[in-house]
Amino acid sequence: MEIKFFGTGSGFNYKRANTSFWVRDGDYALLFDCGERTYHQIRKAEDDPNIIKDVFISHNHPDHSAGIPSLLLGLQIGRHGNPRKSPLTIHGPQDID
Numbered sequence: 001m002e003i004k005f006f007g008t009g010s011g012f013n014y015k016r017a018n019t020s021f022w023v024r025d026g027d028y029a030l031l032f033d034c035g036e037r038t039y040h041q042i043r044k045a046e047d048d049p050n051i052i053k054d055v056f057i058s059h060n061h062p063d064h065s066a067g068i069p070s071l072l073l074g075l076q077i078g079r080h081g082n083p084r085k086s087p088l089t090i091h092g093p094q095d096i097d
Contacts, residue, residue: 003023004045005021007038010063017040018036018037018067020033020038020041029052030052031054031056033056033057034057035064035066036063036067038071039071043074050084054088056092060093068090
């Protein structure tokens with residue numbers, strides 16, 4: 001099992017990517033929070049975002065959730081034109097619309 005942080009910066013820290021990390025076991029990962037640049041950071045680390053099965057958003061602040069659109073777009077386009085085919089479930093507080 002591996003825990004990897006892709007961002008640890010707050011909403012006011014522009015030198016580090018916003019909050020996100022995953023817990024990975026082989027080809028299965030759970031992503032916790034998805035701040036801006038999360039997809040970019042996953043790709044920069046040369047990890048495969050397609051192994052993410054679920055995303056858990058801790059609370060509705062942009063530094064924890066604003067990366068969801070780019071993650072979804074990146075997965076839809078896929079690397080080398082190979083889009084994701086498996087479903088992705090996003091869990092979060094009730095006030096996330």
